[in-house]
Amino acid sequence: xxxxxLLRSFEYSQKxxxxxxxxxxxxxxxxxxxxxxxxxxxxxxxxDGWWGSGERPLRVKEDESIRPFKIxxxxxxxxxxxxxxxxxxxxxxxxxxxxxxxxxxxxxxxVVAYWRNQFDWCKQVEVLNKYPHFHTTIExxxxxxxxxxxxxxxxxxxxxxxxxxxxxxxxxYEFYKIIPLLTEPARHxxxxxxxxxxxxxxxxxxxxxxxxxxxxxxxxxxxxxIFHKLMxxxxxxxxxxxxxxxxxxxxxxxxxMLPQSVRGLHLNLVFVTKQGLGRLISIMLGxxxxxxxxxxxxDARRVYPFMQKNFFDLMRESGYLHIQATKPDTAGCGxxxxxxxxxxxxLEKFSTWTDKSFLHKDDGGLESKYTLDELLTxxxxxxxxxxxxxxxxxxKENFSKDPNLNAHSSVRVxxxxxxxxxxxxxxxxxxxxxxxxxxxxxTYMPRGGHFAAFEEPKLLAQDIMQFVRKVEQx
Amino acid sequence: SLAGxxxxxxxLVLGTVIIYFLFSKKKxxxxxxxxxxxxxxxxxxxxxxxxxxxxxxxTTEEELSDLxxxxxxxxxxxxLENSCFHYGINSxxxxxxVSYWKNQFNWKKQVEVLNKYPQFKTKIQxxxxxxxxxxxxxxxxxxxxxxxxxxxxxxxxxYEFYKIIPLLTDPASHxxxxxxxxxxxxxxxxxxxxxxxxxxxxxxxxxxxxVFYELMLRLGxxxxxxxxxxxxxxxxxxLAQIAPSHMKGLHLNLATVTKVxxxxxxxxxxxxxxPGLFGFQEEDVRRMFPFxxxxxxxxxLESGYAHIQATKPDTVGCGxxxxxxxxxxxxLEKFSSWTDLEFQNLEDGGLERKFNLDDLLTNIMIxxxxxxxxxxxxxxKENLQKGIGTQKHEKLTVQVxxxxxxxxxxxxxxxxxxAQKKYTNxxxxHFMPRGGHFAALEEPELLAKDILQxxxxxxxxxxxxxx
Numbered sequence: 001x002x003x004x005x006l007l008r009s010f011e012y013s014q015k016x017x018x019x020x021x022x023x024x025x026x027x028x029x030x031x032x033x034x035x036x037x038x039x040x041x042x043x044x045x046x047x048d049g050w051w052g053s054g055e056r057p058l059r060v061k062e063d064e065s066i067r068p069f070k071i072x073x074x075x076x077x078x079x080x081x082x083x084x085x086x087x088x089x090x091x092x093x094x095x096x097x098x099x100x101x102x103x104x105x106x107x108x109x110x111v112v113a114y115w116r117n118q119f120d121w122c123k124q125v126e127v128l129n130k131y132p133h134f135h136t137t138i139e140x141x142x143x144x145x146x147x148x149x150x151x152x153x154x155x156x157x158x159x160x161x162x163x164x165x166x167x168x169x170x171x172x173y174e175f176y177k178i179i180p181l182l183t184e185p186a187r188h189x190x191x192x193x194x195x196x197x198x199x200x201x202x203x204x205x206x207x208x209x210x211x212x213x214x215x216x217x218x219x220x221x222x223x224x225x226i227f228h229k230l231m232x233x234x235x236x237x238x239x240x241x242x243x244x245x246x247x248x249x250x251x252x253x254x255x256x257m258l259p260q261s262v263r264g265l266h267l268n269l270v271f272v273t274k275q276g277l278g279r280l281i282s283i284m285l286g287x288x289x290x291x292x293x294x295x296x297x298x299d300a301r302r303v304y305p306f307m308q309k310n311f312f313d314l315m316r317e318s319g320y321l322h323i324q325a326t327k328p329d330t331a332g333c334g335x336x337x338x339x340x341x342x343x344x345x346x347l348e349k350f351s352t353w354t355d356k357s358f359l360h361k362d363d364g365g366l367e368s369k370y371t372l373d374e375l376l377t378x379x380x381x382x383x384x385x386x387x388x389x390x391x392x393x394x395x396k397e398n399f400s401k402d403p404n405l406n407a408h409s410s411v412r413v414x415x416x417x418x419x420x421x422x423x424x425x426x427x428x429x430x431x432x433x434x435x436x437x438x439x440x441x442x443t444y445m446p447r448g449g450h451f452a453a454f455e456e457p458k459l460l461a462q463d464i465m466q467f468v469r470k471v472e473q474x
Numbered sequence: 475s476l477a478g479x480x481x482x483x484x485x486l487v488l489g490t491v492i493i494y495f496l497f498s499k500k501k502x503x504x505x506x507x508x509x510x511x512x513x514x515x516x517x518x519x520x521x522x523x524x525x526x527x528x529x530x531x532x533t534t535e536e537e538l539s540d541l542x543x544x545x546x547x548x549x550x551x552x553x554l555e556n557s558c559f560h561y562g563i564n565s566x567x568x569x570x571x572v573s574y575w576k577n578q579f580n581w582k583k584q585v586e587v588l589n590k591y592p593q594f595k596t597k598i599q600x601x602x603x604x605x606x607x608x609x610x611x612x613x614x615x616x617x618x619x620x621x622x623x624x625x626x627x628x629x630x631x632x633y634e635f636y637k638i639i640p641l642l643t644d645p646a647s648h649x650x651x652x653x654x655x656x657x658x659x660x661x662x663x664x665x666x667x668x669x670x671x672x673x674x675x676x677x678x679x680x681x682x683x684x685v686f687y688e689l690m691l692r693l694g695x696x697x698x699x700x701x702x703x704x705x706x707x708x709x710x711x712x713l714a715q716i717a718p719s720h721m722k723g724l725h726l727n728l729a730t731v732t733k734v735x736x737x738x739x740x741x742x743x744x745x746x747x748x749p750g751l752f753g754f755q756e757e758d759v760r761r762m763f764p765f766x767x768x769x770x771x772x773x774x775l776e777s778g779y780a781h782i783q784a785t786k787p788d789t790v791g792c793g794x795x796x797x798x799x800x801x802x803x804x805x806l807e808k809f810s811s812w813t814d815l816e817f818q819n820l821e822d823g824g825l826e827r828k829f830n831l832d833d834l835l836t837n838i839m840i841x842x843x844x845x846x847x848x849x850x851x852x853x854x855k856e857n858l859q860k861g862i863g864t865q866k867h868e869k870l871t872v873q874v875x876x877x878x879x880x881x882x883x884x885x886x887x888x889x890x891x892x893a894q895k896k897y898t899n900x901x902x903x904h905f906m907p908r909g910g911h912f913a914a915l916e917e918p919e920l921l922a923k924d925i926l927q928x929x930x931x932x933x934x935x936x937x938x939x940x941x
Contacts, residue, residue, distance in 0.1 A: 089796050091848035093788055094675050101855060102789030216554050319782030326778040329553060330562030330807045334793035334800015337549050341793015341800070348789045389551035396561060
């Protein structure tokens with residue numbers, strides 16, 4: 001009873017004197033927490049790595065020189081290729097197969113005939129060498145890259161460094177048509193304001209002319225770190241990034257790793273893998289009331305029917321991913337030994353991922369968007385470097401650690417997204433915001449598929465430029 | 475009278491319900507025989523040539539020198555350090571295999587081995603079907619040979635049965651009881667080995683079962699036994715569903731269940747702690763749990779090949795039909811993992827612990843010389859493209875007397891409790907002491923003994939008459 005009396009007396013007289021400071025403390029505390037959490041930029045750890053053979057040499061400092069490089073070929077290489085093409089063994093397809101069982105062998109014979117008789121690898125090597133190539137050793141392996149500077153910079157214009165990262169089964173060569181649009185926009189009818197770029201396109205280790213890692217565990221985070229080191233070595237402190245396919249994951253990791261070095265991030269493919277009840281409900285509702293869950297009409301058109309486009313289509317197209325993420329050395333073995341097999345495997349993707357309706361065509365619609373010369377040049381890069389197996393290992397290294405390819409931290413650097421209609425899976429703006437917290441531009445592109453830089457270079461260049469212009473104005 | 479009408483209605487409803495339940499219990503649906511024409515172009519009007527022609531495997535100098543040229547110019551990729559078989563086949567070990575293949579493997583001698591059993595071809599539904607037909611060398615007085623159809627799978631062939639055939643056609647010479655002696659028929663699935671590949675779409679396991687059914691009838695067998703694992707499991711199961719009156723017994727060394735129901739889900743969640751409730755034996759629990767690791771993850775890690783073959787067979791098979799080293803790598807990886815998953819931790823994949831290189835390479839050569847890798851992969855697409863658990867035959871049960879030999883290193887274990895939902899007449903179910911997926915090649919004696927005891931049970935009680 002005494003206690004109760006004490007409390008009551010406390011209550012009536014001291015109430016205000018105690019409650020106000022307590023409330024102030026509480027609110028103040030929450031304010032401080034909120035402010036700190038806003039300013040706290042989540043980053044992923046940079047870490048370190050060694051990918052060369054054997055043990056890392058302890059006292060030897062890494063050779064940081066940047067060595068010019070030219071692609072070469074030889075008669076021996078070409079004769080060996082021709083011999084294999086001549087001896088290729090084909091299997092007749094079932095009647096009416098088109099591209100539903102994979103690459104159509106009748107059309108494959110035509111491609112190989114062109115490859116054997118008209119494709120000129122010596123000439124294509126000259127095409128490849130028209131941009132300056134370099135090698136430099138980072139973390140024990142040779143990193144290949146091309147570095148293209150604008151031939152002419154008008155007075156007063158700033159040149160933005162732009163790192164563009166390819167994916168699988170692509171290469172640095174995918175950017176050859178878009179590079180001139182970015183380094184000399186005025187000359188190609190793109191007067192997108194003050195923006196001019198110097199472009200750096202590296203090859204992911206294990207792809208093309210970059211040495212393959214000799215150790216296990218080489219994933220997109222290691223790649224991101226190596227590419228930061230590369231840009232640093234080239235003297236850049238701040239730069240733009242662009243990527244699709246694996247390039248999207250690598251550049252996203254780069255933005256998460258060193259946001260202060262990334263002026264802006266532009267993507268033509270967004271991996272967003274947040275699952276959960278909320279997402280599931282918004283998917284179900286979105287079919288009927290897209291506006292309610294933040295989906296635009298174009299989003300709805302591209303995303304639905306949901307099961308068909310996001311589950312069945314994906315299941316049909318992800319066999320390669322499943323086998324490469326589990327048994328890359330097996331899957332790639334025959335492809336490194338049979339150029340015809342390699343071409344079938346790679347070109348099937350250039351067909352289906354450019355336009356899903358190409359599955360119904362006997363020739364896979366390949367030549368409606370690309371020339372055989374450019375398609376075969378990309379295949380030749382995999383062939384002459386024997387990099388198909390190491391390129392496939394990248395899937396295992398990335399998916400083993402993180403089967404969902406989760407983005408563990410958000411991306412706060414200014415981001416621009418170009419959403420192409422025939423991309424394998426469409427990610428609406430609302431879903432992209434799960435990871436990308438600072439989206440400056442989001443564009444529904446009028447046409448084009450997965451290999452945006454290769455297929456629609458002008459559209460992509462325009463979107464990159466308008467994104468960069470907006471970022472520079474901020 | 476109103477009450478009378480109401481009572482009548484109640485009786486009618488009750489009556490219908492009772493009749494429905496009675497009939498639905500006794501209703502045993504058979505799977506319809508699948509007609510087909512798999513030849514090129516249009517089916518001709520003339521009657522099919524039903525002759526059975528003897529066949530011999532042949533080889534030529536040109537075939538061999540082409541193979542050696544390709545082996546000589548093979549391009550390998552160095553494995554990652556300490557990766558053993560975790561990334562798939564290890565190319566350092568593969569080089570050793572290729573060296574053996576070039577220098578010691580004698581294909582001409584192996585062709586003679588293949589030809590030691592009589593082989594035949596006959597046209598069924600428009601395509602040439604290859605099969606081995608081995609009759610017993612001697613039969614005791616008064617005994618007749620029991621016909622036994624044995625069906626292989628992928629990436630196997632009729633050759634997988636070459637070690638077990640003598641144990642079944644001539645058991646006495648191999649220390650086994652000769653109470654039951656078999657004449658063995660091992661066909662090649664259309665699209666595999668020396669059987670012609672279908673030229674039309676949609677050739678699935680039911681089509682294969684129908685073709686083999688016609689084959690057995692053409693050979694004059696009205697009643698027979700069937701044995702299978704891998705695709706052979708499914709084809710023989712379908713055969714039992716199509717023609718139960720002709721099949722005396724079905725023996726399987728794989729019994730996957732593809733229709734997952736609530737009971738199965740519950741048994742996965744609770745079976746470890748309440749095995750008795752779900753009919754699990756101790757060995758079932760040992761083989762199945764922890765389920766995530768031994769069930770789900772294992773399937774995901776090992777089914778990449780099935781995923782790509784079920785969606786893009788012509789793409790993935792293309793390079794393999796052109797590079798014998800690639801073909802060998804692809805096939806040998808399965809003979810390693812599916813014999814014992816622990817072999818992935820070995821630098822040589824443990825391949826020569828259970829098999830010899832001659833046998834492994836002979837099987838690979840069958841795929842190489844017949845150029846059948848692509849058509850063999852198409853079988854996955856034809857069977858799986860609509861999804862697992864969606865086809866009619868997956869919903870039907872099997873009433874034929876069934877014997878299951880459950881090998882411990884099979885990729886995923888199916889307990890009897892699950893199997894009997896589909897195979898309603900399991901006569902024998904045994905946990906084998908050792909062995910993996912390629913049972914007939916790896917443990918022929920164990921498998922033969924299990925087949926013999928199963929047939930013994932069926933024959934003793936004439937179980938095929940009690941269906």
